[in-house]
Amino acid sequence: MTNTAPSTAGAHTAPGAGDFAARTQRIAKVYGRGDAQVVALDGVTVGIPRGRFTAIMGPSGSGKSTLMHCMAGLDSVDSGEVFIGDTELTRLKDKQLTRLRRDKVGFIFQAFNLVPTLTALENITLPMDIAGRKPDKEWLDTVIDTVDLRPRLKHRPSELSGGQQQRVACARALAARPEIIFADEPTGNLDSRSGAEVLGFLRDSVRRMGQTIVMVTHDPSAAAYADQVLFLTDGQIVDTMEGPTAERVLERMKGFDTGAGRAAQPASAQPAGRPGGQGPGVAAR
């Protein structure tokens, strides 16, 4: 039984708010009413450290996608606060939120969401084209070479393999240099080789380009590419793990089946502003 909710892992770092690309403060999200009511997020306080690769794991229905959508400003919270950098999202008007998402946030979803009529290159630059921004040519070249797509730039998605399409989606997210990239099971429908390619690429973009990435995954080997893992159960962060290996993650996940995940101390039970005692996965305010 572990009781390592945010305080133990990496407690020596205790970063301030400025070290987080995104963070939440006691956010709650409830769907439905009465008997149909589902508490998807139950007071989540979490920080996503800048320039690191964070994985989010937890049983199906534990609130992972909801957390990502709320942090990315794609969905609203019922209570609590969400920050991208220093900007608190719930205070923004719709237009401001749209602009912030466009300028600061990148998304990679399980379904690649590529536009079928556009070439790979056009797909990659689409968000910047919509924003009326000129891509930084040098940066674009770096991204294209990193994802190894140069020979495929003129191809349409239907002419690309699944792994290549997912790399286009990764390049699209990276090309605009967002503050943070949210990836929800980005390798969920790829074979293991293409999955490894995409994960290796995401990890490299963190190491080499200082990108910040949060990724939801069910796969312990995918989580092992991350610098840290946050475990979510019943809408609460119940644990964090630094320097994950597939074996340790698998071991921890087994705990959820036996109820150990639920028994672990939830993050929401932690005093939010406790000085010095918070791991890198939890925001101190």
Ligand SMILES: Nc1ncnc2c1ncn2[C@@H]1O[C@H](COP(=O)(O)OP(=O)(O)OP(=O)(O)O)[C@@H](O)[C@H]1O
């Ligand atoms: N739009 C919605 N309306 C009602 N309930 C919802 C809605 N979206 C999510 N939920 C519920 O909220 C809970 C959390 O859902 P969420 O999609 O965040 O889970 P998840 O951890 O991403 O699961 P999975 O691993 O299966 O993708 C679930 O019980 C789900 O049924």
Ligand SMILES: [Mg+2]
């Ligand atoms: Mg999900």
